[in-house]
Amino acid sequence: MFKSVINLMLISFTLMLFGLPAQAATPKEALWPTLKVAYFGDKPVRENANDLLVIEAPKRAEDAAIVPITVKSLVAQTPDKYIKNIHIIIDNNPEPYSANFHLSPDLGLIDISTRMRVDQYTDVRAIAEMNDGSLHMVSRFVKASGGCSAPAGKDATAALARLGKMQIRMRTPTVGEPVQAQVIVSHPNYNGLQFDQASRRYIPAHYVKNINISYNDRSLINVDAGISISEDPSIRFTFTPNVNGVLKADIVDSKNQTFTLQKEI
């Protein structure tokens, strides 16, 4: 799975190098037709799949570095029919392919939030890939933030100092009842697009590339993440613990550093 995401990222990096206006002002021409082929080939993508999926994002990115994005499903996961993956694509970001959430059929109704960097005016898309392979898309348009809000972090030293610290935040759950939980890991999530004047080289990307959230060793959500994810990646989600057990989050970053935290329920 990693490999496919890396491929996707390579594709979009290539797109970037070949003159698509990744670093330029908001492109006038829609990128989506190109991105669709790059990421999904000739597979049809059903648009406005509002009967299946909801995407929530603020109309305006208040802080370009932290834009909350929520995806909810309207149809509960069942072993026979479930959303296998949710791909998040932010058309006009330097790296449009932003995340792939691999989802368990055990999750019930999907309700997942994360925080993204949004560089400029853009469509933000969530594409559900069902277990039968079909693709269903919803999207929202997000206006860029104004002025001095750069997608860069605010305090690089503080971010590095607490690198790898983790939290699992949730209320005391009741077995059999849905509960909301949040996994956060402190990480600067350097995007690799910053140029170092002194060395005349790009500062290497250093970001969280995978977050696996499991319950009693069964994966609930496994996120392949890209550089669009905000500093200090956060995944908020709902799940139903049907027995007592251990909720665990495992993080791997692009330098293959691993971080883990668990919580008994």
Place this chain on the structure above:
Amino acid sequence: MKRFLGVLLLTVLSIKISFGATDYIISELGQGIYYHQGVHEDASAHNIGAIANVSFVVGNNCVAVIDSGGSYLEGSYLRHAIKDRTNLPICYVINTHVHPDHTFGNAAFKSDNPSFIGHSKLAAAMESRQTYFDQTFKEILGSAYTGTEFISPTQIVETNRPITIDLGNRILTLTAHSTAHTDHDLTVYDDFTKTLWTGDLLFIERVPVMDGSINGWIKVMYDMLSLDLNCVIPGHGSPAHSDWQVAINNQLHYFSLMRDQIRSIIANLGTIDQATQSVGLSETSHWELFEHYHRRNITASFVELEWE
């Protein structure tokens, strides 16, 4: 009819002609301190990015510029205003922090070959924002942007190790702060008049913008309150004299209220969205441009306070 046409033409002309050098008003605080007060607007081609306060201080031998303006064009107007008033050389251009409205005029002073002075973290901050600022502000500022360069400091100030510069019988003390409005705020103090330039550590009238740390900023504001000052020149808004502590307290109130309310939302496992919809609304009418930046302040504070 002719007259009407004339008036019409004049009206059109006055709309067409954007900001010119003659509209660039310089106020004098006395004792060699001059400033241009920025407008409470977002940067635009029309206001040439002149939205922050920029100042200069004239000593016996030298001039120091404190923030260079929001575009190359503003920087050149500021330089022009200095040259109108004195033949003394411009020895120093001080940037209180990286934001465009405080640094984009730097290039206008290149021919003066001044020391560009900033916080030790200013260069890194500039580097990481440069691409983004360039692409964004080229569009926002139009022709006023032409000539703008990202000029890093040639002289730095380390946190907790203030330096002094002498303009000729006029000593300015430059202090670098730990993360507050940004992670590289610099303040300037003139001992002769007991005047403090806060950079964007203080906003008056215009809603403050948080690009650093809410906890750090609140701490810096408390520290500032204990200083012995006659005058405070904020990053934005009118200079404050006898009421300068009121101004700091207003800003302190804004952030303290916000912090309390965000903390309680976080304690209740609430979200950023809940916070942006409910926090600090009682402050709405107290600040200019509140709608533009308040939710952003909440968002940035929220992700910081999550780690307490």
